Amino acid sequence: MSRLIEDKIKQIQEKLVQLCRKNAAIEKENSALKQALEESKASAAAAASNMEAMQQQLDIARYGNTQMSPEERKAFEKRINSYLREIDKCIALLSV
Known part of the structure; x- marks a missing residue:
């Protein structure tokens, strides 16, 4: 009877270790994805700012050269x- 309980405890411990490993891997992946998202947001903001600056330059060129x-x-x-x-x-x- 005690052997059966010991086996069950070992199985639970092994599953717990597996869950901890999976959790650590998921947290690591989550951190990487968050960082990638922040980089993408920064890139998109820079592109939008660049586009706005180019639009302003275009407007200046257009309005400066023509009636x-x-x-x-x-x-x-x-x-x-x-x-x-x-x-x-x-x-x-x-x-x-």
């Missing part, structure tokens, strides 16, 4: 005004 139609002028002024509002918000936050 604008009234619709283009309104869109350009609207965009400039949104930048100014954003700058004002930043200044207000820094002033607090």
